[in-house]
Amino acid sequence: xxxxxxxxxxxxxxxxxxxxxxxxxxxxxxxxxxxxxxxxxxxxxxxxxxxxx
Numbered sequence: 181x182x183x184x185x186x187x188x189x190x191x192x193x194x195x196x197x198x199x200x201x202x203x204x205x206x207x208x209x210x211x212x213x214x215x216x217x218x219x220x221x222x223x224x225x226x227x228x229x230x231x232x233x
Contacts, residue, residue: 204212 201212
């Protein structure tokens with residue numbers, strides 16, 4: 181029984197994460213991990229937030 185609960189919990193977490201990524205991509209965010217991913221002036225050519233790394 182605990183295995184079933186664990187499997188359902190992991191499936192819910194994964195589906196929520198995948199749904200979040202899909203919604204962000206549909207709204208136009210190019211770099212989901214970047215705080216400026218949607219409003220970045222360079223969003224058409226990719227996010228420049230990680231260029232300092």
